[in-house]
Amino acid sequence: MNRADIVEVVGQFVRLKRRGANYIANCPFHNEKSPSFSVSASKGIFKCFGCGKGGNAVTFVQEHERITYPEAIRWLADFYKIELEETKASEEQIQHQQIEESLRILNEFAAQYFHDALLQSEEGQTIGLSYFKERGFRTEIIEQFRLGYCPEDGSSFYKAAIEKGYAPEMLEKSGLCKNSNGRWYDTYRGRVIFPIQGMTGRVLGFGARILKTNEKSPKYINSPENELYVKSRVLYGLYQSRQSMGKADECYLVEGYTDVISLHQGGVDNVVSSSGTSLTEDQLRVIGRTTKNLTILYDGDSAGIKAAMRGMDMALAQSFNVKLALLPEGHDPDSYIQAVGASAFHTYIADHKEDIIGFRMEVGMKEAANDPAKKSKLVNEIAETISRIDKAEDFALQDYYIKQSSERLQVDEQGMINLVNKFIRERIEQDRRQAQNRPVEEQQDYESTPLPEIPGNDSNERPDDAQEWQLICVLLLYGQKPAEGFQHVAEMIYQRVDFDIIEQADVKEFYTLYYNYVSEHESLPELNYFTLHTDQQIQRKTANLLHNKNEVSPNWLEKFGIAMLNGEENYINDVESTLCYFELKKLKALQAELRKQLPQAKDEQSMLQLMQQFVALKKTEQEILQRQGTVIVKSASR
Known part of the structure; x- marks a missing residue:
C-alpha cells in the first residue's frame, strides 16, 4: 500500500x-x-x-x-510486481485464487515458450518469423508485443509444460492444450501467437493465426473464457496503448491484432482492437476511462462498413464522441500505414473521419434511393440511434442530430422528436421488465448501495457539524507541526479542547482513534495510518475530510465572527480558528448555564457571584475574539 x-x-x-x-x-x-x-x-x-x-x-x-x-x-x-503473503482464506477463495494464479503463471510460461520458439528454433525462424517479417514487423515490435510461434509437431508445448510440472487440467482450462481419446495435443500447433495482455502487462490469454491454407480450421482462434480471461472486457493492445490514448485524448479502434501492431510500428500508438468480436459495453467502459473520443477505423468495403456500425449505439449511449474513418478501397490499417507512413495516416484520418450518424444517413440514403419502404426503415434506424444519446448529459448533441437528420431525411422535425422519444420509452420499459424478471438477489445494482458518507456532507447536517469535523481535519493535517508552548499541534488540541463539548459520535470516535494511537505508540500517527486504515469507513471518512470542498459553515462567522484562513502556510490560523470555536462553544455553554441559575439565586450575594462569573466569561470570550483579530459588539442580553 x-x-x-x-x-x-x-x-x-x-x-x-x-x-x-x-x-x-x-x-x-x-x-x-x-x-x-x-x-x-x-x-x-x-x-x-x-x-x-x-x-x-x-x-x-x-x-x-x-x-x-x-x-x-x-x-x-x-x-507493482510485489509478492504477497496471504493469511488464511475461505476454501472457495483459496480455490479461486489458486486457479487464477495458476493460469497467470501458466500463461507467462506459455508466452515465453512461444516467443523463444519463434526466435530461437529453426522451425520458428523459418515459418513464424518469416511471416512476421513479410508483414514488415521489426524485431523491436515483435519483442514489444511478445509475439510467438507454436511448433507444428502437435505436442511440443504440452510435453514442455508437463516437464515443468504444470497440471494437464490447467493446460486444458487455459485452452493451450486439448485431449482427444486420451491423447494430448497443442491447440495452437503450427500457428503464430499473439499474447493478449491485461492492464498490468500480465498475459490473460492468446490469439493464434494459422499460416497454412486449411479450410477445416479457422484462420484465428482465441483462448476460451476462464477465471482469468473474460473476452468481453479485454482489448488487444491496451497495455501498449493506454498512455498514448490519454495523451492524444483519442482512441483508434481497429479489427485485428496485426492492425494494432502495424500502427504501433508506424508511430500511431493510440490504438486498440476488439479482436474480431463485436464491441461490448465493458470494452467501451475500459476505453472511456482514458478518453471519450473514439474513432473507428475499418476497411472501405461493405463488410468493413457493417463492422464499423456495430457497437456504435452503445458508444453513443456512453457519451462517446464517435467518429468513423473508412480507409481507401483495397487498404486496411495495416497496409495503409505501411504504404503512407504515420504523418500521412494521421492527416488522412483527420480529413476523412465523419460523425457516425451523418455517415449512417449517407450510406442509408444511397441504399434507399427512391424506395419509400427503405427510407422509412432508415428513418427508424436513425431515430433509434439518436435515442441512445443520453438526453440528460448530451441534450444539445441529441437536439443537433434531430435537426440535422430531419433536414437530410426530409421528415417533419416534431415527428422525428416523437419517434426518438418512442424508442426511449420502449427501452426504459424493456429495462424495467428485464429488472423484474431477474432473481431478487441480482436486482440490486452495485451502485445503489454505496458505503455511507461522512456526516457533514448532507442537507440534514446540523449547523455546527462542519466545525466539529474541521477539528479532525486540522488534527490529521497539522498534528505533527510545531506549536508555541506545546510539543506539537496535536498536544495543543488535546490540552485546549474539552472532549465532552464534541457532540457528534463519529467525530468523537475519530478523535479517540487518533489519541489512542498516540498513547499506544508514544508517537503521532502518519496521515497514511488513516488513509490506509483497515476499516474502510475510516478510509472513506478521511478522504472525504481532506477533499472537502464545502466551506466551514457561515454560522461560525455569523455566531462568533471567526473568519477561516486556509492552507498549509496558514496552518496556525486554521488551528487557532478551530480551537477558538470549541473554546467559545464551551464559554457559551457555561454562560447558558449561568443564565439558568440567575433566576434561582436565593439571595443578593449569590446573584452577585453569578453575575461576576458571567462577566468573567464574557471577558474571556472577548479576549479570544481579539486574539483572533476580530471584534464583535453584542449586548450582554444577547
Whole structure:
C-alpha cells in the first residue's frame, strides 16, 4: 500500500489533468460532463464531489473493478510486481485464487515458450518469423508485443509444460492444450501467437493465426473464457496503448491484432482492437476511462462498413464522441500505414473521419434511393440511434442530430422528436421488465448501495457539524507541526479542547482513534495510518475530510465572527480558528448555564457571584475574539 502511487493507479483507468497540487477528471463512477473527481498525490486519496465516493488507491481499484478488498490488494501487488503473503482464506477463495494464479503463471510460461520458439528454433525462424517479417514487423515490435510461434509437431508445448510440472487440467482450462481419446495435443500447433495482455502487462490469454491454407480450421482462434480471461472486457493492445490514448485524448479502434501492431510500428500508438468480436459495453467502459473520443477505423468495403456500425449505439449511449474513418478501397490499417507512413495516416484520418450518424444517413440514403419502404426503415434506424444519446448529459448533441437528420431525411422535425422519444420509452420499459424478471438477489445494482458518507456532507447536517469535523481535519493535517508552548499541534488540541463539548459520535470516535494511537505508540500517527486504515469507513471518512470542498459553515462567522484562513502556510490560523470555536462553544455553554441559575439565586450575594462569573466569561470570550483579530459588539442580553 505504501508502494501504490494514487496518481499512477488512478491514471491507469482515468485520464487525469493536473490542477494546482491535485489532479482532476470526470468521475469514473457516474456520468458527468464537468470534472468533479479529484486526486491528491500528497495525501494518497481520491474524492468525487458529485457521487461522494472517496478513498485510497486500494479502495479505488476495489470500487472501479467491482472486486473485494483482498482482490484489490492482489491487483495492486500484480501491478507493482510485489509478492504477497496471504493469511488464511475461505476454501472457495483459496480455490479461486489458486486457479487464477495458476493460469497467470501458466500463461507467462506459455508466452515465453512461444516467443523463444519463434526466435530461437529453426522451425520458428523459418515459418513464424518469416511471416512476421513479410508483414514488415521489426524485431523491436515483435519483442514489444511478445509475439510467438507454436511448433507444428502437435505436442511440443504440452510435453514442455508437463516437464515443468504444470497440471494437464490447467493446460486444458487455459485452452493451450486439448485431449482427444486420451491423447494430448497443442491447440495452437503450427500457428503464430499473439499474447493478449491485461492492464498490468500480465498475459490473460492468446490469439493464434494459422499460416497454412486449411479450410477445416479457422484462420484465428482465441483462448476460451476462464477465471482469468473474460473476452468481453479485454482489448488487444491496451497495455501498449493506454498512455498514448490519454495523451492524444483519442482512441483508434481497429479489427485485428496485426492492425494494432502495424500502427504501433508506424508511430500511431493510440490504438486498440476488439479482436474480431463485436464491441461490448465493458470494452467501451475500459476505453472511456482514458478518453471519450473514439474513432473507428475499418476497411472501405461493405463488410468493413457493417463492422464499423456495430457497437456504435452503445458508444453513443456512453457519451462517446464517435467518429468513423473508412480507409481507401483495397487498404486496411495495416497496409495503409505501411504504404503512407504515420504523418500521412494521421492527416488522412483527420480529413476523412465523419460523425457516425451523418455517415449512417449517407450510406442509408444511397441504399434507399427512391424506395419509400427503405427510407422509412432508415428513418427508424436513425431515430433509434439518436435515442441512445443520453438526453440528460448530451441534450444539445441529441437536439443537433434531430435537426440535422430531419433536414437530410426530409421528415417533419416534431415527428422525428416523437419517434426518438418512442424508442426511449420502449427501452426504459424493456429495462424495467428485464429488472423484474431477474432473481431478487441480482436486482440490486452495485451502485445503489454505496458505503455511507461522512456526516457533514448532507442537507440534514446540523449547523455546527462542519466545525466539529474541521477539528479532525486540522488534527490529521497539522498534528505533527510545531506549536508555541506545546510539543506539537496535536498536544495543543488535546490540552485546549474539552472532549465532552464534541457532540457528534463519529467525530468523537475519530478523535479517540487518533489519541489512542498516540498513547499506544508514544508517537503521532502518519496521515497514511488513516488513509490506509483497515476499516474502510475510516478510509472513506478521511478522504472525504481532506477533499472537502464545502466551506466551514457561515454560522461560525455569523455566531462568533471567526473568519477561516486556509492552507498549509496558514496552518496556525486554521488551528487557532478551530480551537477558538470549541473554546467559545464551551464559554457559551457555561454562560447558558449561568443564565439558568440567575433566576434561582436565593439571595443578593449569590446573584452577585453569578453575575461576576458571567462577566468573567464574557471577558474571556472577548479576549479570544481579539486574539483572533476580530471584534464583535453584542449586548450582554444577547
